[in-house]
Amino acid sequence: MYHKISVQDMRTGMYVVNTGVSWLQHPYLYDAEGELTPQQLTDIRKSEYTEAYIDLLRCRPGSLPPELEAMIPTTVEEYPAGFLPPPPKVSIEQELPRARKVFQTSLNMAKNMMDGIRKGQFDMPSAEPLVENILESLDQNADALFSLCKLRQKDDYTYTHCVNVSVMSALFARGIGLPQGEIQSTGLGGLLHDVGKSLIPLNILNAPRRLNDQEMGIMKRHPLLGYDYLKKNAAIPDEVLQIAIEHHEQFCGGGYPKGLSGKNISVIGRIAAIVDVFDALSSKRVYKDLMPFSKALSILYSMRGKEFFPGMVERFIRLLGVYPLGSAVELEDGCKAVVSEANMAAPMRPRVLLVRDKAGKDMGRTPCDLSKDGQPGIVRSINPWELGADPAAVLGIP
Numbered sequence: 001m002y003h004k005i006s007v008q009d010m011r012t013g014m015y016v017v018n019t020g021v022s023w024l025q026h027p028y029l030y031d032a033e034g035e036l037t038p039q040q041l042t043d044i045r046k047s048e049y050t051e052a053y054i055d056l057l058r059c060r061p062g063s064l065p066p067e068l069e070a071m072i073p074t075t076v077e078e079y080p081a082g083f084l085p086p087p088p089k090v091s092i093e094q095e096l097p098r099a100r101k102v103f104q105t106s107l108n109m110a111k112n113m114m115d116g117i118r119k120g121q122f123d124m125p126s127a128e129p130l131v132e133n134i135l136e137s138l139d140q141n142a143d144a145l146f147s148l149c150k151l152r153q154k155d156d157y158t159y160t161h162c163v164n165v166s167v168m169s170a171l172f173a174r175g176i177g178l179p180q181g182e183i184q185s186t187g188l189g190g191l192l193h194d195v196g197k198s199l200i201p202l203n204i205l206n207a208p209r210r211l212n213d214q215e216m217g218i219m220k221r222h223p224l225l226g227y228d229y230l231k232k233n234a235a236i237p238d239e240v241l242q243i244a245i246e247h248h249e250q251f252c253g254g255g256y257p258k259g260l261s262g263k264n265i266s267v268i269g270r271i272a273a274i275v276d277v278f279d280a281l282s283s284k285r286v287y288k289d290l291m292p293f294s295k296a297l298s299i300l301y302s303m304r305g306k307e308f309f310p311g312m313v314e315r316f317i318r319l320l321g322v323y324p325l326g327s328a329v330e331l332e333d334g335c336k337a338v339v340s341e342a343n344m345a346a347p348m349r350p351r352v353l354l355v356r357d358k359a360g361k362d363m364g365r366t367p368c369d370l371s372k373d374g375q376p377g378i379v380r381s382i383n384p385w386e387l388g389a390d391p392a393a394v395l396g397i398p
Contacts, residue, residue: 002053002311003068007045010052012038013063017055029053035060053314088141095137096397099144102133103163110162110191117198122233131187134167135174142171143325143341150282150293151326151392158197158205161279166190168275169243173268175319182239186268189243192236193272196226196244223248224257239268247272250307262309270309274300274316277307292381293324322347323378326395328387332376334358336387337368338394346371348378355389365394 002017007030018031030049032040035058044052056064056071088095109130116122137145149164170187178186197205200222204215211219227245230236246260246269253261255273265273281296297317304313321342323329329352330336337352349370354363368375384391392398 002314003056003071004051004053005068006051007049009065010036010041010044010054011063011065012036012041013060014054015058015060016052017058018053086139088143090140092141092143092147093396095141095144096147098140099137099148100398102130102137103145103148103167106130106134106163106166106191107159110159111156113192113195114159114162114198117195117229122195122229127188127191131166131170131184131191134187135170135184138167138171138174146171146320147325147392147395147397149279150324151395151397157283157285158194161283162191162194164279164283165193165272165275168279169268169271172271172275172316172319176271176315178267182268185237185239186243186271188237189240189268190272190275192226192230192240193243193247193276194222194226195229196222196224199225199229220248220256239266242266242269243272245269247276249273251309252306254307265309270312274308274312277303278316290383292383293320293327294322294381297322297324318347321350323350323381326391328382328384328391329378330380330382330386331370332379335363335376336382338387338389338391340367340395343371349375353394355387355394360388 005014014036016030016033016036018033028048028050030044030047030052036044056068109126113122113127134145145167149160149167166187167190169190170183173183173186197219200219204211204218207215223245227241230241230244245257246265249255249258249260249265249269250273251262251265251270253259278296278300281291281299282293284290297320300308300313301317304310321339323339324342325339327339328336329339331352335354335358336356337354339350340353341351343350351367351369351371354366354368357363370377387394
């Protein structure tokens with residue numbers, strides 16, 4: 001449960017966290033993770049640091065002033081202290097064949113589901129086993145499914161969006177330490193979050209342009225339509241219903257359909273809201289081109305504490321990495337590369353595959369760990385056309 005604090009207000013025993021997003025903040029953010037000692041506090045105040053993030057749940061008892069102490073949940077912890085996901089059990093190459101089958105089966109199910117709802121048909125039992133398969137694949141190597149979600153960009157957005165939100169919502173729920181049952185419900189909720197769109201006229205749903213105000217008003221009915229539709233099925237968990245109706249609500253109260261705010265939005269509703277926006281920003285649409293992952297994350301970060309619950313966006317960025325798998329980037333030496341593995345310990349220095357040198361010469365797929373001494377840093381994210389190659393193909397993802 002993160003809270004930004006000025007250096008002058010810091011006390012011994014407070015637990016500083018490294019959010020992994022200093023790239024979006026001024027250079028005076030102190031981010032050496034750990035519990036503050038008296039000597040550290042003295043050194044920090046003598047330096048030019050002005051702010052830091054602390055985890056309220058990990059601060060030593062008695063170190064927080066009353067106003068911050070009051071922010072800590074007294075019942076169930078909404079944000080467990082640990083949030084880094086477990087390491088993969090197998091390589092991405094080993095998991096890709098199964099992940100590809102899981103993704104395609106889920107995509108087919110999403111198509112059948114959305115088309116079936118328009119006809120008044122819905123098969124709940126067929127959805128639950130798919131979510132179980134998604135969770136099993138994420139447990140083996142989360143990058144395999146993530147790469148298929150965000151690097152394929154070949155199928156109808158309406159259907160792929162359902163699968164993408166399911167996968168990334170489950171990944172997010174797992175990453176912040178929610179119980180297994182809630183992770184499964186979050187994944188199922190992600191798969192079903194947009195069922196209300198099946199009840200929206202197709203000329204609006206599939207419009208090859210941005211919607212006008214009247215059409216957007218109709219489109220904004222879809223969370224309530226989906227909630228009402230799913231609620232008729234007694235087998236639908238309450239958490240799934242929450243995601244269906246809350247995934248467009250905002251922390252500041254400016255969302256829809258109910259204008260909920262703050263803690264009135266469930267934890268899994270907050271998860272789905274962030275994932276929903278990230279997938280929309282980073283996906284190719286008929287009216288917009290692809291957006292680099294880091295730019296999409298930058299936009300999410302700018303929405304923290306306003307549209308999104310404080311601390312949640314930071315955790316999502318830490319989970320995916322500042323430069324998520326498949327990001328096309330330019331290095332300080334002019335080389336262009338594709339991120340092949342995020343680095344949780346040093347988010348700005350992931351592992352990459354070098355594609356082109358400064359002169360544009362093909363470098364094949366040369367591995368490079370940017371966290372090693374002497375390696376160049378990343379200057380910026382680039383679009384795939386600047387790379388001159390398909391990131392999916394560079395990573396060996398068909």
